[in-house]
Amino acid sequence: MIWAVAIALGVVITAGTYLALSRDVFRCLVGLALIGSGVNLLVFTTGRLVTHVPPIIDAAERQLSAAANPLPQALVLTAIVISFALLCFSLVLVVRLILVAATDDVTQLRAAEPPATDAYKPPLEERL
Amino acid sequence: MARDSHHTNAVAVAPAALLPYSLLPGTLFVALAYLLAVEPLPWAFAGSWVPALQVDFAVHIDGLAAQFLLLITGVGTLVFVYGAGYLAGEAKARRVFVLLLLFMAAMIGAVISDNLIVLFVFWELTSVLSFLLVGYHHEQESARKSAQQALLITGVGGLSLLAGIILLGEIAGTYSIQQLISRVPQFIGDTRLNAALTLIFLGAFTKSAQLPFHFWLPNAMAAPTPVSAYLHSATMVKLGIYLLARLDAAFSDLLFWEYTLVGVGTLTAVVAAIQTLREGDLKRILAWSTVATLGTLTMLVGLPGNGAALAVATLLFAHALYKAPLFFVAGNLDHGAGTRAIDQLTGMRRYMPWTAAAALVAALSMAGLPLSFGFIAKDAITLAKAEAEVLHLVSYATLFVTSISVAVAAIAAIHVFWGRDTVPREAHPHEVPLTMLLPPLLLVALGLLFGIAPTLVDPMLGAAAHAIAPDFDAATVDVSYDLLPVLEATFGAVVFGVAVYLGWDRLHALLDRVSHLDRVGPESWYWRKLKFLPRLAAWQTRLLQHGLLHRYLFTVIGVVTIAAVALIYAAQPDYHWPAVDTLSPPVLGAALLISIAALTTLFVRDHLVLVLVSGLVGYGSAVLFLFTGAPDLAFTQFAVETVFVVVAAAVLLKLRRMEPLRRVTTEARFRPLALVVAVVFGATMTALVLLVAGLPFDSGLAEFFGAQSLPAAHGRNVVNVIIVDFRALDTLGEIAVLAFALLAALPLLKLAREARG
Numbered sequence: 001m002i003w004a005v006a007i008a009l010g011v012v013i014t015a016g017t018y019l020a021l022s023r024d025v026f027r028c029l030v031g032l033a034l035i036g037s038g039v040n041l042l043v044f045t046t047g048r049l050v051t052h053v054p055p056i057i058d059a060a061e062r063q064l065s066a067a068a069n070p071l072p073q074a075l076v077l078t079a080i081v082i083s084f085a086l087l088c089f090s091l092v093l094v095v096r097l098i099l100v101a102a103t104d105d106v107t108q109l110r111a112a113e114p115p116a117t118d119a120y121k122p123p124l125e126e127r128l
Numbered sequence: 129m130a131r132d133s134h135h136t137n138a139v140a141v142a143p144a145a146l147l148p149y150s151l152l153p154g155t156l157f158v159a160l161a162y163l164l165a166v167e168p169l170p171w172a173f174a175g176s177w178v179p180a181l182q183v184d185f186a187v188h189i190d191g192l193a194a195q196f197l198l199l200i201t202g203v204g205t206l207v208f209v210y211g212a213g214y215l216a217g218e219a220k221a222r223r224v225f226v227l228l229l230l231f232m233a234a235m236i237g238a239v240i241s242d243n244l245i246v247l248f249v250f251w252e253l254t255s256v257l258s259f260l261l262v263g264y265h266h267e268q269e270s271a272r273k274s275a276q277q278a279l280l281i282t283g284v285g286g287l288s289l290l291a292g293i294i295l296l297g298e299i300a301g302t303y304s305i306q307q308l309i310s311r312v313p314q315f316i317g318d319t320r321l322n323a324a325l326t327l328i329f330l331g332a333f334t335k336s337a338q339l340p341f342h343f344w345l346p347n348a349m350a351a352p353t354p355v356s357a358y359l360h361s362a363t364m365v366k367l368g369i370y371l372l373a374r375l376d377a378a379f380s381d382l383l384f385w386e387y388t389l390v391g392v393g394t395l396t397a398v399v400a401a402i403q404t405l406r407e408g409d410l411k412r413i414l415a416w417s418t419v420a421t422l423g424t425l426t427m428l429v430g431l432p433g434n435g436a437a438l439a440v441a442t443l444l445f446a447h448a449l450y451k452a453p454l455f456f457v458a459g460n461l462d463h464g465a466g467t468r469a470i471d472q473l474t475g476m477r478r479y480m481p482w483t484a485a486a487a488l489v490a491a492l493s494m495a496g497l498p499l500s501f502g503f504i505a506k507d508a509i510t511l512a513k514a515e516a517e518v519l520h521l522v523s524y525a526t527l528f529v530t531s532i533s534v535a536v537a538a539i540a541a542i543h544v545f546w547g548r549d550t551v552p553r554e555a556h557p558h559e560v561p562l563t564m565l566l567p568p569l570l571l572v573a574l575g576l577l578f579g580i581a582p583t584l585v586d587p588m589l590g591a592a593a594h595a596i597a598p599d600f601d602a603a604t605v606d607v608s609y610d611l612l613p614v615l616e617a618t619f620g621a622v623v624f625g626v627a628v629y630l631g632w633d634r635l636h637a638l639l640d641r642v643s644h645l646d647r648v649g650p651e652s653w654y655w656r657k658l659k660f661l662p663r664l665a666a667w668q669t670r671l672l673q674h675g676l677l678h679r680y681l682f683t684v685i686g687v688v689t690i691a692a693v694a695l696i697y698a699a700q701p702d703y704h705w706p707a708v709d710t711l712s713p714p715v716l717g718a719a720l721l722i723s724i725a726a727l728t729t730l731f732v733r734d735h736l737v738l739v740l741v742s743g744l745v746g747y748g749s750a751v752l753f754l755f756t757g758a759p760d761l762a763f764t765q766f767a768v769e770t771v772f773v774v775v776a777a778a779v780l781l782k783l784r785r786m787e788p789l790r791r792v793t794t795e796a797r798f799r800p801l802a803l804v805v806a807v808v809f810g811a812t813m814t815a816l817v818l819l820v821a822g823l824p825f826d827s828g829l830a831e832f833f834g835a836q837s838l839p840a841a842h843g844r845n846v847v848n849v850i851i852v853d854f855r856a857l858d859t860l861g862e863i864a865v866l867a868f869a870l871l872a873a874l875p876l877l878k879l880a881r882e883a884r885g
Contacts, residue, residue: 034729067846085532089869
C-alpha cells in the first residue's frame with residue numbers, strides 16, 4: 001500500500017515541479033497546486049496507513065482504539081485550507097499580472113530589473 | 129540653500145576654544161608620571177567580562193605598557209596643544225579633537241589589556257578612528273581613497289589577527305598574555321603554533337606598515353598633520369610592534385619568529401628608505417622614514433638577546449622624541465610658507481627661526497649624532513646586533529637605512545631652512561603662533577636633555593626591556609656611550625648620508641626613471657583587488673539574483689534536493705525499505721488516478737484543460753483519504769478542489785474573451801533539464817516517504833489525542849477536537865491566513881476591473 005501511495009506522490013511532485021519550472025506563469029500556478037497536493041500526501045503518509053477506520057470514538061467507548069492516526073489528518077486539513085488560500089491569492093495575482101504586463105511569460109516580467117545597459121548587472125542570457 | 133545653512137552652522141573655532149581639550153591627556157600624563165614614581169610596577173587588575181569565553185577585562189601594566197602610556201599621553205598632550213593652533217579656524221576642528229580623544233582612549237585600552245581578545249577590540253577601534261581621521265578632508269576623493277585603503281588593509285589584518293589570537297588561545301588554553309608567557313614550555317611544540325603566529329604576524333605587519341602592506345602609511349598622510357604626528361608616527365602604527373614585543377617574551381626562542389621578524393623588518397626598512405628618495409613632499413618623506421624605523425623596530429624585536437629588548441625600548445622612545453617634532457615642523461611649513469614641497473622651500477630660517485631651531489635639533493637626533501638621544505638609540509642598536517651576531521647582510525641594510533635617515537634629517541633641517549631663499553613667492557612666509565612652536569621645541573629639548581644625561585630615562589627603558597625579555601635585569605641597565613664601535617658606525621652613516629643628501633636630486637631623477645616598477649608593486653595589487661571586487665559582486669548577483677522566476681525555483685528545488693539526498697545518505701545505515709504488502713483495491717485505484725492525472729498535465733497545452741486535469745489529482749487524493757480512514761480530509765479536499773477548478777476555469781474563460789495575450793512562444797515543448805530536476809526531486813520525495821515508513825513508529829502523540837479527546841475536550845471526532853481544541857491557536861492562524869489572502873486579493877481584483885474599464 002505504502003509503495004503505491006509513495007510512487008503516486010512522487011509522480012505528483014515531479015509533474016508539479018516540471019510545470020512550476022515553466023516560463024508560462026499559469027503553468028507555474030498549476031505546478032504550485034500540484035506540489036501542494038503532493039506534499040499533503042507526503043505528510044499524511046508519514047503518519048502510517050494502517051486501517052480505513054476513521055479516528056472517531058464509538059458511542060460506547062471512552063477513548064480511541066484501532067483507528068487511523070488523527071494527528072497527520074489534522075495537520076493536512078489545515079494545510080489543504082491554507083494552500084487553497086494561497087492558490088486563490090496566486091490566481092488573482094496571476095490574472096492581474098497578465099492584464100498589466102500583457103504577457104504570461106515570466107521572463108518578460110522585468111519592470112523591477114535594472115536596464116540592459118547597467119554596468120554591473122548585464123542583460124541575462126537564457127539557459128533553462 | 130542647504131549648502132548655505134551647512135556653512136553657517138560650521139563656525140570657525142578659535143585656538144583658545146580648542147586648548148582645553150589638551151587638559152585631559154595632560155592630566156593623565158601627570159597622574160601617570162606621579163604614579164610611576166611612587167608605585168612599583170607591574171600594576172594588575174582583573175574583572176570578568178564574558179567568563180564563558182574566557183574573556184576577562186584584565187589589566188596588566190608593566191614597563192612596556194608604561195612606556196607606551198607615557199608616549200600616548202605625553203605626545204598626546206603636545207599634539208592637542210599643537211592641534212589647537214593648527215586647526216584653529218577650521219570648521220571641523222572639534223570633530224578632530226573628539227576623534228583624537230576617542231583614539232587616545234582606544235590606544236590606552238590596547239596597551240593596558242592583558243586579555244588578547246580585549247586587546248583586539250581596542251586594536252580595531254584604533255583602525256576605525258584612524259579611518260575617520262585620515263578621511264578628515266572627505267570632500268577630496270584622494271583623502272577618501274586613502275582612508276578606505278588604511279581601513280581595508282588594517283581591517284583585513286585585524287581579522288587575521290583575531291583568527292590568530294583565537295588559534296593561539298586554543299593552543300595555549302588561555303587568552304591572558306601573562307599566563308601565555310608562563311605556559312609556553314607546555315605548547316611550544318604544537319604544530320598549529322606556526323599557523324597562529326603567521327596570522328598574528330599579518331595583523332601586526334598591516335598595522336605597523338611592514339612589507340608588503342607598507343604603502344598605506346604614506347597615503348594616510350592625507351590626514352591633518354597633528355593626526356599624522358600622533359597616529360601615524362608616534363602611537364598607532366607602533367601597536368603592531370607593541371604586540372610583537374609583548375609576545376617576544378614567549379616566542380623569542382623560535383627560529384620562525386626570529387627569521388620572519390628580522391627578514392620582514394630589514395626588507396621593510398630598506399624598501400622604505402629607497403622610497404624616501406622618490407618623494408618631494410616633506411610629510412611623505414617623513415612618512416617613509418617612519419616606515420623605515422618601524423621596519424628597524426620589527427627587526428630588533430626579532431633579534432634574540434637582552435640588548436635587542438633594550439634597543440627596542442630606546443628606539444621607540446627616541447623616534448617619538450624626534451619624529452613628532454619633525455611632523456610638527458612640516459605642519460608649520462604648511463602653515464607659514466603654504467607648501468610642503470621641498471623644492472619650493474629654501475632659506476626658511478629667515479622667516480621661521482624657531483621652527484628652524486626645532487628642526488635642527490630634531491634632525492641631529494634623527495641622524496644619530498652625539499649628544500642627541502638618537503645617538504643613544506644607535507648605541508643600543510649597535511650593541512644589540514653585536515650581541516645577536518646578525519648576518520652581514522642585515523648590518524649593511526641597517527647602515528644603508530641609517531644613512532638615508534641622515535640624508536632625510538639634512539633635508540628637513542638644512543635644505544629647507546638654510547641657504548638663500550631663491551624661490552619667487554607672492555607673500556613672505558611667516559612664523560607660526562606659539563601653540564605650534566612650543567610642542568616641537570619642548571620635545572627636541574627633552575631629546576637633547578636625555579641625550580646628554582641618558583641615566584634619567586634608564587629606569588623607564590630598563591623596565592620596558594624587562595617586559596620584552598624577562599631575563600633582562602632592570603637594575604643593570606646603563607645606556608651610555610660605548611664609544612668606539614658606535615662612533616665608527618655613526619661616522620660611516622654620516623659620510624654616506626651626506627653623500628646621499630648632496631646627490632638627492634640626481635637620485636630622485638634616477639628613481640623616477642624606474643617608476644614603471646610600481647606597476648608590479650604591492651600597491652598595484654591592492655588597486656587591482658579593489659577593482660576586482662565590484663566585478664565579483666556583479667558576477668554573483670547575476671548568478672543568484674537574475675530576476676527569473678523559474679531559475680529561482682530551480683535553485684531552491686536543487687538545494688533542497690541535494691540537502692535531502694545528503695541527509696538520507698548520511699543516515700543510510702539506520703534505514704531499510706518497507707515490505708511490499710497487500711493492496712486494497714480502492715487505494716490502488718486512487719493512486720493510479722493521481723499518477724495518471726499528474727502525468728497528463730505534462731502533455732496538456734491548453735490552460736483550461738490543464739486546470740481540469742489538475743483537479744483530478746485533488747479528486748484522486750480525496751478518494752485516497754476516503755479509503756485510508758480520513759473522511760474529513762476527503763470531504764474538504766473535494767470541496768476545495770471543486771471550488772478552485774470552477775473559479776480558475778471561470779477566470780480563464782474571462783481572460784480568453786479579452787485582448788489576445790503575447791503567449792509564450794519561445795519555450796520548448798520538452799525541457800530536459802527541468803525534467804531531470806523534477807524527476808530527481810520527485811524520486812527523492814518518494815524515497816523519503818518509503819524510508820520513513822521503514823522506521824519504527826512512535827505512536828505516543830496519536831495515543832495521547834485518542835485518550836484525551838473525550839475526557840479533556842468532550843469530542844468524539846478526534847481530528848475535529850485536535851483542530852478546534854488542542855491546536856486551536858494554529859487554527860486561528862489558519863483563519864487569519866485566509867482573511868489576509870482575501871484582503872490582499874480584493875484590491876488586486878479591483879485594479880484588474882479598472883484596467884478593463
